[in-house]
Amino acid sequence: MPKPYPKEFRDDVVRVARNREPGVHLKQIAADFGISESCLTNWMKSADVEDGVKPGATAAENAELREARKRIRLLEQENEVLRRAAAYLSQANLPGE
DSSP: OOOSSOHHHHHHHHHHHHTOOTTOOHHHHHHHHTOOHHHHHHHHHHHHHHTTSSOSOOHHHHHHHHHHHHHHHHHHHHHHHHHHHHHHHHHSOOTTO
């Protein structure tokens, strides 16, 4: 799913929300930027994880994990092909025997 807002915009909105004056609610900041309050809340949670404030996997770690899982699946398929080929060749009547 494509992200409708550029990263710079999200970072700016999160920075404004974090540095807001006392008494200013997230709902007002979200409305000022034309986004929903839940969207802003999600951006702030993601920013906390990315900044190391809260535990969790960063976007880069998630991408790396996805790639690693893809690679593992491919290697498992290759191993299965080799296993079947070895079994076939061990049962075949080889010439010269």
